[in-house]
Amino acid sequence: MTIEGIPVEETLEKVKKLIAEEKTLSPALRASLELLLTLVNLLLNRLGLNSRNSSKPPSSDPNRKKKRSNGNNKPGGQKGHAGNHLELVDDPDHIESLKVDPATLPSDGAFQCIGYERRQVFDIQISRVVTEYQAEILEDERGRRVVAPFPESVKVKTQYAAGVKIHAVYMSNFQLLPYKRIEEHFADQFDLPLSSGSIYNYNLEVYQMLEPFEDWVKQALSRELLLHADETGINIGGKRKWLHVVCSSTLTLLMPHDKRGGEAIAAMGVLPGYTGTLVHDHWKPYYKLQYCNHAGCNAHHLRELERAWEQDDQQWAKQMQDLLLEINRAVDAAGGILNRQEAKAFRERYRKILKEAETECPPPDESERKKGQRGRLKRSKARSLLERLLRYEEDVLRFMVERNVPTTKANVICV
Secondary structure, three states, rough: OOOOOOHHHHHHHHHHHHHHHOOOOHHHHHHHHHHHHHHHHHHHOOOOOOOOOOOHHHOOOOOOOOOOOOOOOOHHHHHOOOOOOOOOOOOOOOOOOOOOOOOHOOOOOOOOOOOOOOOOOOOOOOOOOOOOOOOEEEEEOOOOEEOOOOOOOOOOOOOOOOOHHHHHHHHHHHOOOOOHHHHHHHHHHHHHOOOOHHHHHHHHHHHHHHHHHHHHHHHHHHHEEEEEEEEOOOOOOOOEEEEEEOOOOOOOOEEOOOOOHHHHHHOOOOOOOOOOEEEOOOHHHHHHHOEEEEEOOHHHHHHHHHHHHHHOHHOOOOOOOOHHHHHHHHHOOOOOOOHHHHHHHHHHHHHHHHHHHHHOOOOOHHHHHHOOOOOOOOHHHHHHHHHHHHHHHHOHHHHHOOOOOOOOOOOHHHH
16 A cells, blocks of 8 residues: 555564664563554554445445436436326226316206326325223123123223234334334324333234244244355344344344354354355354354455555455456356356466465565464465465356355345
């Protein structure tokens, strides 16, 4: 990376070397300088990141421009565009007949009604509807009383109906509105004093009712040939949680959990024992699943390659990015799978790029290992990506040899 003409990585390496060679530095000063260099590295890694070269959302991109179609077209529907509009319904709720004023008719003719020209106005009614049930009470001459039974759903003197509960749960879970906003909505629009506690209880009631459906979804997902999995950080009650997702083309299962790794994957109850193909982003706990095939999400690879090329000036990364995009176009043109000869040719090009990348992006020099240091030496992001592409070649390229495997995870979870 170069900032205002300064080769940053090269300069940092020179500083590290000078610190290592300087024998007169006190341990405290040496540790402080090494900490500062580490912080600089962390900040540099964040500099220049955007939605194209990292998992950051497009909304965080600086100076983000709205996408506009090419040409000189004006905003809005274009000439010849059919558009969408309301259609007349056959069973309107209300009909208002408009009569012709006889005074406006010409005097030299006898007019009679031959039909109507129809126009319809669509509106909504926002109002409270209170239904009162009056149970008849019968009494005989001896004062014995018999009261007509109320419907089973009417349990107390006053209560909210199912429609209120359904609307509250919909706004809470699908529209994702805070409880206080839902309270205000019911108070302002319907004059109903619905409380946050009631909304919570309605959600809990629906959750319990959906338990059999959740079990069915888990069983159905476990039988799918292809699944997508991911996890992302969320905030629940001011605490950091992880939202895990497993989905197929038709079913999606979401589960919040305190943990991100294997414990949460096991608690979800779908992936342990799964024998199909799982598409994911190389999160290590997924590779502990022993019975399934794995497919790497190439949307993540493309972003990481973009970062390695833009920020680390890794030419091999640009070549690999172009190759993966070329393979994807070839797979689409071939109807979802390449023949053996085409796949072999692409695989050879893949390996050639990575072999040449070993020179451009070598592993850490073992001579830099400090006395007593154990384990692997820290890799740069570009080197880590290179080693991952080498090690998991089959998973990265599985989409070109298996028809049901896509290039990336499902768009709804690719984060």
